Amino acid sequence: MRVNLIDFNIAVGKHKPRTFQGMPNQSSCPFCDVKNLTGILATEGNIILLKNKYNVMEPSDQLVLIETDQCRSDIPEYSREHMRRLVRFGLSHWLTMVNSGDYQSVVFFKNFGPLSGGTLRHPHMQIIGFPKINPALMYEPEEFQGVPVITQNGVEVNISTQPRVGFTEINLNLTAAAYSSKVAFAEEKVQSPAPLPLPGAMDTLADYIQGAVAFLKEIHQRENFSYNLFFYIYQGRVHVRLMPRYPTSPLFIGYSIHLNPTNREQTAKQLREKLALI
Numbered sequence: 001m002r003v004n005l006i007d008f009n010i011a012v013g014k015h016k017p018r019t020f021q022g023m024p025n026q027s028s029c030p031f032c033d034v035k036n037l038t039g040i041l042a043t044e045g046n047i048i049l050l051k052n053k054y055n056v057m058e059p060s061d062q063l064v065l066i067e068t069d070q071c072r073s074d075i076p077e078y079s080r081e082h083m084r085r086l087v088r089f090g091l092s093h094w095l096t097m098v099n100s101g102d103y104q105s106v107v108f109f110k111n112f113g114p115l116s117g118g119t120l121r122h123p124h125m126q127i128i129g130f131p132k133i134n135p136a137l138m139y140e141p142e143e144f145q146g147v148p149v150i151t152q153n154g155v156e157v158n159i160s161t162q163p164r165v166g167f168t169e170i171n172l173n174l175t176a177a178a179y180s181s182k183v184a185f186a187e188e189k190v191q192s193p194a195p196l197p198l199p200g201a202m203d204t205l206a207d208y209i210q211g212a213v214a215f216l217k218e219i220h221q222r223e224n225f226s227y228n229l230f231f232y233i234y235q236g237r238v239h240v241r242l243m244p245r246y247p248t249s250p251l252f253i254g255y256s257i258h259l260n261p262t263n264r265e266q267t268a269k270q271l272r273e274k275l276a277l278i
């Protein structure tokens with residue numbers, strides 16, 4: 001079968017702490033208890049990269065990136081400076097792992113909210129290195145195409161016209177203009193080399209991610225608002241997808257039918273108005 005399969009260690013997963021109401025293993029927030037964190041790999045201000053205590057996928061190296069010391073906050077509340085620092089820190093550690101040659105694939109993503117697949121409220125991201133996961137099976141390039149929103153500093157934003165699951169998925173794709181003219185890129189879905197983008201492009205990416213998350217939060221006025229951010233490497237360049245999360249449609253789960261929202265043009269216009277103010 002043309003899919004990636006990996007073992008999930010149930011014995012390890014059973015003990016994972018959870019801080020969303022109603023989930024089992026309710027605990028106080030382990031990411032707030034900074035002095036008892038172990039396996040810290042790097043820090044910058046209150047941003048911490050550490051080994052995941054619950055390495056449930058085998059074989060893999062799972063890291064956690066704690067975004068802030070503010071447990072109840074999230075991306076829309078960060079200062080612009082903090083958001084930029086976070087994106088530069090995350091991209092640089094992720095791409096270092098990608099280019100290390102130790103893994104076939106390295107993924108970088110964020111879960112936020114109870115419907116995102118995450119278990120802890122405290123804002124965090126994950127970086128996972130897989131020695132045996134084929135990047136060619138992780139996405140389709142067409143998913144990065146969409147209704148144009150805005151392009152600046154090599155960051156191209158669009159509303160996906162071929163959503164990966166369904167509804168409003170926002171792409172933030174880096175073009176060649178986001179990189180030094182001297183760098184070399186991997187081809188197609190091969191992961192490395194994947195150079196670090198120029199500082200100005202990373203800052204614009206951070207600003208637009210922050211604006212796009214705030215936009216989604218505004219249009220989904222609900223308490224359990226949830227989303228994922230997924231970082232990909234396509235043609236050696238960083239591509240980011242922001243996906244709102246809902247209980248997933250049975251048409252998708254059962255039959256792989258993707259639901260394409262009919263208000264794409266209108267959403268693109270509203271998002272353009274918001275991002276143009278940044």
Ligand SMILES: [Zn+2]
Binds near residue numbers: 030031071
């Ligand atoms: Zn916390």
